[in-house]
Amino acid sequence: MTSVRQLAHTAELWARHRDLLESQAPSGLTDISDELLTVKGDLALAMSSPCRLCARNCRVDRLSGERGYCGVGWPGFVGEEHIHFGELDDVIPTHSVFFSGCTMHCIYCRKMALVQDPEHGVPFDPAELALTVEDRRLQGARTLKLLGGTPEPQLAAVFEMLRSLPTRLPLVWETTLYVPREVVNLLVGVVDVLVCNVRYAEEACAQRYSDAPGYPAIARKALEALAGRIRVSLRHLVLPGHIECCTAGVARMMQETFPDEPLMLLTQYAPFGDAIGDPVLGRSLTADEAQQALAVARANKELVELWPMD
Numbered sequence: 001m002t003s004v005r006q007l008a009h010t011a012e013l014w015a016r017h018r019d020l021l022e023s024q025a026p027s028g029l030t031d032i033s034d035e036l037l038t039v040k041g042d043l044a045l046a047m048s049s050p051c052r053l054c055a056r057n058c059r060v061d062r063l064s065g066e067r068g069y070c071g072v073g074w075p076g077f078v079g080e081e082h083i084h085f086g087e088l089d090d091v092i093p094t095h096s097v098f099f100s101g102c103t104m105h106c107i108y109c110r111k112m113a114l115v116q117d118p119e120h121g122v123p124f125d126p127a128e129l130a131l132t133v134e135d136r137r138l139q140g141a142r143t144l145k146l147l148g149g150t151p152e153p154q155l156a157a158v159f160e161m162l163r164s165l166p167t168r169l170p171l172v173w174e175t176t177l178y179v180p181r182e183v184v185n186l187l188v189g190v191v192d193v194l195v196c197n198v199r200y201a202e203e204a205c206a207q208r209y210s211d212a213p214g215y216p217a218i219a220r221k222a223l224e225a226l227a228g229r230i231r232v233s234l235r236h237l238v239l240p241g242h243i244e245c246c247t248a249g250v251a252r253m254m255q256e257t258f259p260d261e262p263l264m265l266l267t268q269y270a271p272f273g274d275a276i277g278d279p280v281l282g283r284s285l286t287a288d289e290a291q292q293a294l295a296v297a298r299a300n301k302e303l304v305e306l307w308p309m310d
């Protein structure tokens with residue numbers, strides 16, 4: 001159980017975090033002070049026990065080995081890592097690190113092996129991963145990209161890894177935004193580019209395909225909390241049969257929160273995992289549907305592009 005003294009200490013840390021963030025306004029990992037990075041790490045550690053690192057709010061004691069919905073232990077596993085080029089021009093080549101486990105269980109996930117087995121890969125050792133990141137930098141990586149699954153369950157150990165880096169490089173973080181406001185605040189100032197993969201605008205769709213109750217409202221609140229505070233790359237995977245509900249709604253959500261940022265539509269959907277055989281998601285998106293999605297998104301948001309670029 002959290003003691004009164006711990007609560008008071010955490011409140012002091014949040015106050016210090018707010019002051020440093022406001023006075024220093026760092027743009028990302030190459031710009032953040034050691035002190036602010038340490039405060040973020042301490043806060044992430046406090047949020048790991050009881051765990052509130054995503055919207056599930058499991059409140060399990062991750063530090064003593066308890067596991068919540070995501071199944072991620074302490075500190076977790078790295079499922080795979082490599083240099084890759086499928087990102088924004090000013091980000092590539094990037095060193096992509098995929099953490100195992102996820103806070104959402106999308107039936108069509110392409111990384112099902114990582115998501116279903118939170119111990120897929122190798123144990124996450126922050127000091128060791130920092131050395132791997134340095135090796136990849138020396139091999140040509142210009143940026144570090146953290147994703148999964150989703151990297152939020154590993155947030156505290158990630159801050160420890162970032163503090164151990166021999167050389168800092170810009171940080172890209174990919175998320176579904178199924179996170180509370182506190183996690184948004186911890187990402188601001190250390191992440192250089194936040195890739196926001198917003199999945200659904202309808203509650204029923206989020207529950208049916210990702211077992212993610214409350215997702216549309218939670219993602220919207222996160223976008224509102226991010227607006228004007230961080231560089232984002234807005235993305236949405238178009239799902240067959242969900243253009244009028246989710247693509248239209250996500251585009252509207254992004255117009256209202258980030259009117260000057262383009263929305264990248266991902267139109268390469270093909271069924272994977274448990275989506276194979278699903279009556280709606282068990283087929284690929286057609287070229288006609290991709291064009292329809294583009295038109296619907298553009299009717300709701302001023303700036304929309306296809307990804308990869310058309």
Ligand code: SF4
Pocket residue numbers: 051052053054055056057058059060067068069070071072102103152153
């Ligand atoms: S990160 Fe995992 S354990 Fe923590 S609240 Fe989210 S699902 Fe639960």
